[in-house]
Amino acid sequence: MPETAAAGAEPGVLRVLTTKAETRAFYDKIAHVYDLLSEHTESPLKQEGLKLLAAKPGEKVLEIGFGTGHCLVDLAKAAGPSGRVYGIDLSDKMRDLAAANLAKQNLADRSELFCGDAAKLPLPDAGLDAVFMSFTLELFDLPEIPTVLAECRRVLKPGGRLAVVSVSKEGKDSLLVEAYEWTHKHFPNLMDCRPIFARRAIEQAGFEIKTSNIGHMWVPVEIVLARKA
Numbered sequence: 001m002p003e004t005a006a007a008g009a010e011p012g013v014l015r016v017l018t019t020k021a022e023t024r025a026f027y028d029k030i031a032h033v034y035d036l037l038s039e040h041t042e043s044p045l046k047q048e049g050l051k052l053l054a055a056k057p058g059e060k061v062l063e064i065g066f067g068t069g070h071c072l073v074d075l076a077k078a079a080g081p082s083g084r085v086y087g088i089d090l091s092d093k094m095r096d097l098a099a100a101n102l103a104k105q106n107l108a109d110r111s112e113l114f115c116g117d118a119a120k121l122p123l124p125d126a127g128l129d130a131v132f133m134s135f136t137l138e139l140f141d142l143p144e145i146p147t148v149l150a151e152c153r154r155v156l157k158p159g160g161r162l163a164v165v166s167v168s169k170e171g172k173d174s175l176l177v178e179a180y181e182w183t184h185k186h187f188p189n190l191m192d193c194r195p196i197f198a199r200r201a202i203e204q205a206g207f208e209i210k211t212s213n214i215g216h217m218w219v220p221v222e223i224v225l226a227r228k229a
């Protein structure tokens with residue numbers, strides 16, 4: 001299998017060659033230290049994505065790849081007692097941590113968590129107001145990114161919103177982006193994600209882009225709000 005996408009489609013974006021079983025085992029293993037590894041640097045970017053999504057009281061919202069569940073807690077608070085929050089994650093250790101975080105905040109009764117693959121969402125067509133995804137779309141291999149986004153479109157109501165926060169390949173490649181990609185290529189079990197063109201993928205999946213910003217961690221991060229037309 002080539003290491004990058006076919007020229008023209010997504011030039012230079014690396015493939016993801018790890019299996020779902022490997023991904024699940026990786027996140028099960030690091031779940032209890034995940035916040036220590038990432039929360040400090042990623043939290044401001046996730047908050048920006050949540051702000052753009054602007055979940056409202058009474059809405060039905062899904063988070064894909066919820067990890068330890070901090071954004072799920074924020075989404076459940078915003079959806080209020082008349083709303084409902086759904087989550088799907090491949091790792092059942094992550095699901096347990098997220099469920100505990102929701103329970104600690106007395107939000108368990110307005111949430112429903114699934115353990116599974118976001119390439120096939122266990123939700124009916126056109127039932128959701130909004131979908132949120134942070135640092136997760138870039139874990140999917142190139143042929144699967146359109147599948148996941150098509151699933152997002154399928155479960156959203158017409159006019160429904162999608163917010164994605166993703167490590168990005170937009171702009172000029174820096175040494176840090178190159179180092180990130182080198183690590184992904186040589187140690188895919190350590191660095192499972194890699195920079196992608198998130199806005200472009202979302203647009204190609206048929207969404208209308210409402211806002212697209214570039215934030216910065218140590219690599220660029222796209223924060224995109226889109227709408228199902």
Ligand SMILES: C[S@@+](CC[C@H](N)C(=O)[O-])C[C@H]1O[C@@H](n2cnc3c(N)ncnc32)[C@H](O)[C@@H]1O
Pocket residue numbers: 020023024027042046064065066067068088089090091094116117118119133134135136139
């Ligand atoms: C990098 S973490 C991001 C977690 C959280 N969104 C955050 O920003 O802190 C990626 C999450 O996606 C989950 N994940 C990976 N592949 C997935 C898949 N195919 N379907 C659903 N979740 C997946 C992982 O288990 C992990 O919890």
